Amino acid sequence: MMFIRSRRHLLQAGACGIATLAVPAWAQLAEGRPITLVVPYSPGGTGDILGRALAHELAAVTGNACVVENRGGAGGNVGAERVVHARPDGLTLLFTATSLASNPSLMKTMNFDPQKDLTAIAGPITLQNIVMVNNSLPIHSIQELVDYAKANPGALSFGSSGIGSSNHLAAELFKIEAGVDMLHIPYKSAGEVIPSLISGTTQVMFDLMPSSLPHVQNNTVRALAVTGATRSPLFPDLPTVAEAGVPNYQFSAWFGVFAPSATPPAMVEQLNAAINKAMAAPALSERLMQLGAEAQINPPDGFARYFKGEIDRWEQVIRDSGISLEK
Structure with a gap:
């Protein structure tokens, strides 16, 4: 797993090969059609800001237009379900957050199973x-x-x-x-x-x-x-919660990209390469640092493991705290 933490580290990472990942001609893969990045939250929020920044860089990498579609509702489930039922052609992607991992434990019923009906593509971006x-x-x-x-x-x-x-x-x-x-x-x-x-x-x-x-x-x-594991460069004088008195505490929100589960493995790899290249772009890296966020460059299975770990973690927290969306 590689953490992009600074411009210097970004350049080093690029020299190591991020920029040389094999991204086939996107016109051949997507036939020049626009990519829709579904953001399951309202315009103007953190997810929307990050999603639009990623969409801009993804368009530059692929040569295709990348359109953000805001589909808020049900804690992110409305937008996620839109992607679950989309054609698995690499043209409709989900840019979602921690709620995708916590909702299965918060809700008695869901119309889809995040682990079975979606496939992890790239991420996470943590905040x-x-x-x-x-x-x-x-x-x-x-x-x-x-x-x-x-x-x-x-x-x-x-x-x-x-x-x-x-x-x-x-x-x-x-x-x-x-x-x-x-x-x-x-x-x-x-x-x-x-x-x-x-x-x-x-x-x-x-x-x-x-x-x-x-x-x-x-x-x-x-x-x-x-709330993270280390102090933020934006506020170097602010301690972490752990060092300030609650030693076992650590929390980072995250965002990542998913596709319909039937997306062909070869296309998953191509999407992962393109999105990783977009996340490593200097302009996006700089924007993330300004927002106190950082991108992690993972292969699809690496992000899938991260996502599974988040599902397990929030299942325990939600069980211990007794919170629920449905009474």
């Missing part, structure tokens, strides 16, 4: 969350957050963009690892949660870095830590 609190709280560190929550069980509330969203799962994992009780208040989107945090309607939020960056930089909320 850290930032743990933020309302400025009026007497909390300036993760340890103080844990202490306050333990002294006042249920008094703190955290907002999320919906049950099963990545910011919800990040907080539930924190509750388990820190042994604290906080009240979950789900909203329809992350755009609604930030104002509630600033106003004090909610007190805590675990938000994806792209949407939280301006609020942290403008000091309208107080950042305590990042």
